[in-house]
Amino acid sequence: MNKRWLDEIERAIMQLELPNEPSSLYDPFHYTMGMGGKRIRPYLTLLAAGIASGQHVSAMNAALAIEILHNFTLVHDDIMDEADTRRGIATVHKKWDSNVAILSGDVMYVYAFQQLLQYGKNEHIGQEAYHALMEVFVQATIKVCDGQALDMELMQREKVEVEQYIEMIEGKTGALLSAALGLGVIIGGRLDLLATMQELGRLMGVAFQMQDDLLDVTAEPKDFGKKKAGDLIEGKKTYLWIRTYEQCTKDEQALMDLAYKGSKELLNHAWVASVTELMYKYHVIDEISHLINNKYAQIYDIIEEFEHLEYRSELHQLIDFLTSRIK
DSSP, rough: OOOOHHHHHHHHHTTTTOOSHHHHHHHHHHHHSOOOOHHHHHHHHHHHHHHHSSSOOHHHHHHHHHHHHHHHHHHHHHHTTOOSTTTOOOOOHSSSSSSHHHHHHHHHHHHHHHHHHHHOOOTOHOOOOOHHHHHHHHHHHHHHHHHHHHHHHHOOOOOOOOHHHHHHIIIIHHHHHHHHHHHOOOOOTGGGGGHHHHHHHHHHHHHHHHHHHHHHSSHHHHSSSSSHHHHHHHHOOHHHHHHHHHHHHHHHHHHHHHHSSSOOOOOSHHHHHHHHHOOOOOOHHHHHHHHHHHHHHHHHHHTTSSSSSSHHHHHHHHHHHHSOOOO
């Protein structure tokens, strides 16, 4: 990822004009935006604008909008997940309390839209483009909420279909990636590229989430940065879980069912090893690896059709970086 462009994003975040009072509302806002992260979504917005027009400066407000929206979802997700830490530091609801986290998340949501309002005052953005900008942002927000709700529902269902899992990650992960890319090409004046960019974002969301699901059970914590088999222990119905469960014997299914029917004390290293072994036994590890590679191949095919070599190359390098995560 281009350090200069990342620095531009960080400067823009630091320069957000926020009130100082009430401090209980805006201190958590500053805190959340200062927690870091890869900044992939705003970076994608800048890249998409560059691909569309050859320059990315005019897309910074949209990049901020998508990053603020993303962080708003994390604040509320952490409350629902009862998470104590995010990126190695205390979550907002742990540092303050849940009421503060809910309200500060709400104001972040509004400030995300405020960033897009700047384009309504821009004479270079026509009415059609401005309407498309707001529509993409609104629909992405709805789809993220749909995905989060479906994620919670799937954890309670005994039987989950692969199609339901894909629908969930298209919302929870893919929606903001699609919106990030879509906003960029709209601002870049290429409404004709909107559908292509949104499809690219959808593919990226599916590929990234499947890769995370795979790494959850195959990567070591020191490399991946997360607790090994955390999703498995929580009983999340990932692609790996669904396809393995479909092929298991009744006894094997009973073993897997301990994730949401048994005591957490039973979900020890031996249980994780046994369930992971089933994923290898039924070749689901190979199956998801093949699917991930197929998604990335589709992504690269789309990228090769874009103009403006500098931005296209940066997008290609970003995908290279993400695919090179621990195999």
